[in-house]
Amino acid sequence: xxxxxxxxxxxxxxxxxxxxxxxxxxxxxxxxxxxxxxxxxxxxxxxxxxxxxxxxxxxxxxxxxxxxxxxxxxxxxxxxxxxxxxxxxxxxxxxxxxxxxxxxxxxxxxxxxxxxxxxxxxxxxxxxxxxxxxxxxxxxxxxxxxxxxxxxxx
Numbered sequence: 001x002x003x004x005x006x007x008x009x010x011x012x013x014x015x016x017x018x019x020x021x022x023x024x025x026x027x028x029x030x031x032x033x034x035x036x037x038x039x040x041x042x043x044x045x046x047x048x049x050x051x052x053x054x055x056x057x058x059x060x061x062x063x064x065x066x067x068x069x070x071x072x073x074x075x076x077x078x079x080x081x082x083x084x085x086x087x088x089x090x091x092x093x094x095x096x097x098x099x100x101x102x103x104x105x106x107x108x109x110x111x112x113x114x115x116x117x118x119x120x121x122x123x124x125x126x127x128x129x130x131x132x133x134x135x136x137x138x139x140x141x142x143x144x145x146x147x148x149x150x151x152x153x154x
Contacts, residue, residue, distance in 0.1 A: 020042050024045045066086075
């Protein structure tokens with residue numbers, strides 16, 4: 001999705017040289033989906049307005065996504081959706097916690113039949129922090145556009 005973590009993934013994927021970046025979101029996320037495109041996403045999909053699986057298949061020539069990064073918080077449904085988007089032999093990275101909620105409609109046979117690798121990510125390495133800091137310092141990405149709130153330190 002196009003929340004802060006999803007937008008950061010767009011920036012990181014673009015910096016890492018991803019060939020194609022697709023971001024999904026809801027209708028209420030139109031502004032954030034536009035920002036995802038500004039930050040480097042090639043395509044955005046409103047999952048409420050179009051068939052996201054069909055659109056991903058169309059955009060990838062029927063192959064599916066090589067890597068799906070799922071970062072939504074407290075929403076387990078996108079985990080099952082990731083299995084529908086990922087290519088055979090692809091990878092799914094789960095980086096959004098779900099509050100220990102079960103994933104509805106999770107079809108484990110898709111993991112087996114598509115030979116998908118699923119990996120959890122919670123935190124980052126010092127090396128990743130260093131790369132992120134260098135990217136921020138470069139000024140190449142309009143990260144200020146991601147700013148949404150100010151909070152006092154009191």
